[in-house]
Amino acid sequence: MLCAKNITKKFASNGSVVPVLKEVSVDIAEGEFVSIVGRSGSGKTTLLNILSTLVRADDGELYYQNNNLSTLSESHLNRLRQADFSVIFQFHHLLPYFTVLENTLLPFMRSLRSVNKEAVQKAHQCLDRVGLADKADRLPGNLSGGEQQRVAIARALVKSSKVLFADEPTGSLDKATGKQIMGLLSELHEEGLTVVMVTHEPAYAQLAERIVTIEDGLISSPADRHFFL
Amino acid sequence: MNILTIPLRNIRRRPSKTLLLLLVFSLGVMSIVALYQVSLVVGHSLEKKLTTFGANMIISPATEKLSVSYGGFHMGDMLVDVQSLPEERTIAAIRSIELKDRISAVAPKLVTMTKVNDTAVALVGVRWHDERGIKSYWAVRGEFPSAPDQILVGSKASAKLGLALDDKTIIVGQDFTVSGILHETGGDDDTVILMNIDTLQALLDRQDATSFIEVAALCSGCPIEDIVAQIRQQLPNAEVKALQNVVNQRMASVQFVQKLALSISLVILVTAASMVALSMLSAVNERKKDIGILRSLGYGKSQIFIIFCLEAGFVGVLSGVVGYLGGFGASFKALEFLSLSDGVSPVFSVTHLLLACAVFGFITIVAAVYPAWKGAGVEPSTALIAL
Numbered sequence: 001m002l003c004a005k006n007i008t009k010k011f012a013s014n015g016s017v018v019p020v021l022k023e024v025s026v027d028i029a030e031g032e033f034v035s036i037v038g039r040s041g042s043g044k045t046t047l048l049n050i051l052s053t054l055v056r057a058d059d060g061e062l063y064y065q066n067n068n069l070s071t072l073s074e075s076h077l078n079r080l081r082q083a084d085f086s087v088i089f090q091f092h093h094l095l096p097y098f099t100v101l102e103n104t105l106l107p108f109m110r111s112l113r114s115v116n117k118e119a120v121q122k123a124h125q126c127l128d129r130v131g132l133a134d135k136a137d138r139l140p141g142n143l144s145g146g147e148q149q150r151v152a153i154a155r156a157l158v159k160s161s162k163v164l165f166a167d168e169p170t171g172s173l174d175k176a177t178g179k180q181i182m183g184l185l186s187e188l189h190e191e192g193l194t195v196v197m198v199t200h201e202p203a204y205a206q207l208a209e210r211i212v213t214i215e216d217g218l219i220s221s222p223a224d225r226h227f228f229l
Numbered sequence: 230m231n232i233l234t235i236p237l238r239n240i241r242r243r244p245s246k247t248l249l250l251l252l253v254f255s256l257g258v259m260s261i262v263a264l265y266q267v268s269l270v271v272g273h274s275l276e277k278k279l280t281t282f283g284a285n286m287i288i289s290p291a292t293e294k295l296s297v298s299y300g301g302f303h304m305g306d307m308l309v310d311v312q313s314l315p316e317e318r319t320i321a322a323i324r325s326i327e328l329k330d331r332i333s334a335v336a337p338k339l340v341t342m343t344k345v346n347d348t349a350v351a352l353v354g355v356r357w358h359d360e361r362g363i364k365s366y367w368a369v370r371g372e373f374p375s376a377p378d379q380i381l382v383g384s385k386a387s388a389k390l391g392l393a394l395d396d397k398t399i400i401v402g403q404d405f406t407v408s409g410i411l412h413e414t415g416g417d418d419d420t421v422i423l424m425n426i427d428t429l430q431a432l433l434d435r436q437d438a439t440s441f442i443e444v445a446a447l448c449s450g451c452p453i454e455d456i457v458a459q460i461r462q463q464l465p466n467a468e469v470k471a472l473q474n475v476v477n478q479r480m481a482s483v484q485f486v487q488k489l490a491l492s493i494s495l496v497i498l499v500t501a502a503s504m505v506a507l508s509m510l511s512a513v514n515e516r517k518k519d520i521g522i523l524r525s526l527g528y529g530k531s532q533i534f535i536i537f538c539l540e541a542g543f544v545g546v547l548s549g550v551v552g553y554l555g556g557f558g559a560s561f562k563a564l565e566f567l568s569l570s571d572g573v574s575p576v577f578s579v580t581h582l583l584l585a586c587a588v589f590g591f592i593t594i595v596a597a598v599y600p601a602w603k604g605a606g607v608e609p610s611t612a613l614i615a616l
């Protein structure tokens with residue numbers, strides 16, 4: 001479903017060019033739950049961002065449903081981000097001056113056309129699903145980190161995303177909340193959502209069907225479930 | 230909820246900054262509107278004042294000039310059929326044209342040559358009130374004639390004829406008293422004797438006759454050619470001539486006021502627009518993360534661009550309303566301060582209000598183009614990942 005081939009990414013820092021990803025290839029099947037693990041600074045986030053089209057690779061190809069995304073126009077990519085792909089970051093998912101409900105509807109406010117009733121209804125359902133039905137009218141500032149995370153997940157559900165990218169979704173949460181979020185992700189995966197998650201937590205990585213380890217800019221062991229053991 | 234919700238919410242999100250920006254821009258708009266209104270009124274009143282320094286149109290009987298020569302011998306030009314214009318009818322006609330509001334003074338004259346103390350001199354009959362309306366620069370020693378048998382003598386004529394103040398003299402068989410001597414004007418008035426036109430008409434037995442009529446017209450807002458054409462239509466038998474150099478000079482003065490107002494407005498506008506640009510630039514920097522979120526949700530660069538432009542545009546339109554109303558009110562105060570409030574006053578117009586909103590909305594949008602472009606260029610990844 002989502003396939004990266006020989007992805008190369010370099011960053012310039014202090015005048016020297018540092019290769020972060022050296023010809024990395026990953027293949028993610030539809031409905032799969034993949035964890036990306038590796039040391040801090042190993043390039044996990046970079047890989048996730050390239051997969052989710054937020055960063056363009058220097059070299060290599062990215063295929064989604066057999067379309068070469070590397071050659072796709074900006075507007076096609078925007079459509080993909082609006083519909084098929086959802087990204088959950090460690091922080092910053094929500095516009096602080098929009099209510100929880102409005103935040104989940106942001107993907108539908110891109111034009112002069114008003115958000116339709118069905119979308120609003122669906123947003124309520126999805127917020128209910130993540131346990132935030134009673135907080136729909138709150139501003140994100142009044143929510144805990146876990147709740148904000150859940151709003152972002154609800155948003156991914158409202159737009160019926162096919163792939164959910166999560167970059168250390170539990171990184172800023174306490175254990176119990178982290179567990180809740182992971183439970184939610186597992187549930188969604190079981191319902192058919194494709195999940196690609198970067199994580200530091202060995203226990204959470206184990207929830208995935210497959211673990212991809214990045215080391216020195218290379219995928220070291222595509223299926224090493226015992227990396228942390 | 231649509232794309233407009235985002236800029237509107239942004240505006241509400243930073244009330245103090247928005248208010249400050251609104252204040253600055255509204256003040257700018259206000260000054261411009263006030264300046265515009267004042268310049269219109271000042272221009273108008275200036276022109277009105279300028280008309281008291283002489284006419285800018287002359288209406289005379291149609292004449293035909295014939296050059297007479299015989300056998301190679303030139304005998305000079307000859308005016309064929311010297312006519313006069315009937316005073317009452319002609320003035321009524323002038324006062325009845327469509328642009329009659331633009332006519333500020335009509336001064337009829339009857340001119341004749343005569344001999345006083347055995348010296349040839351021109352006699353000019355005038356209507357004192359109308360004449361002084363276009364000759365505010367006249368100054369006299371003694372007094373302006375108030376009785377029919379009083380005359381005003383030009384300075385050169387007074388020397389040539391040996392006429393002094395309070396002298397009595399006989400003109401065309403009738404007694405007259407010199408009530409005033411005109412100070413030197415540098416013009417034709419210096420060499421003539423001026424008297425009441427009724428008296429002269431009676432004296433010459435040419436009741437209701439005028440040799441020519443001077444007209445002072447206000448030409449801002451409509452070209453003098455229109456006024457001339459309309460008078461011509463009313464008076465097909467008369468010759469109507471605009472004194473183009475006088476007209477042009479006056480328009481230049483009036484336009485100077487307007488040009489001055491325009492250049493000051495431009496400076497204010499550029500300053501206010503820069504403030505908007507600066508504020509938008511800081512808004513873009515503050516909101517890089519928001520931009521990143523929107524971009525990761527499928528918002529294109531053009532949509533980010535539009536959001537920031539609209540945000541500025543809202544401020545512009547709102548400033549247009551506040552500034553126009555404020556400026557309109559301020560123009561009254563300004564005119565009062567400049568003691569110009571009598572006569573003409575600024576006219577409120579909804580069209581102008583809407584125009585102001587459109588113009589200033591557009592200007593703020595233009596001012597926001599660069600910041601918005603910067604915002605559109607924000608990469609979602611760098612905005613969201615860099616902590």
Ligand SMILES: Nc1ncnc2c1ncn2[C@@H]1O[C@H](COP(=O)(O)OP(=O)(O)O)[C@@H](O)[C@H]1O
Pocket residue numbers: 011012013020038039040041042043044045046047611
């Ligand atoms: N935008 C960037 N500019 C320069 N260097 C970057 C940028 N993003 C990441 N890097 C560098 O690339 C390396 C990998 O970063 P990242 O993918 O964030 O690692 P991880 O998520 O595994 O901790 C790090 O050394 C980081 O400093």
Ligand SMILES: [Mg+2]
Pocket residue numbers: 044045046
């Ligand atoms: Mg990272």
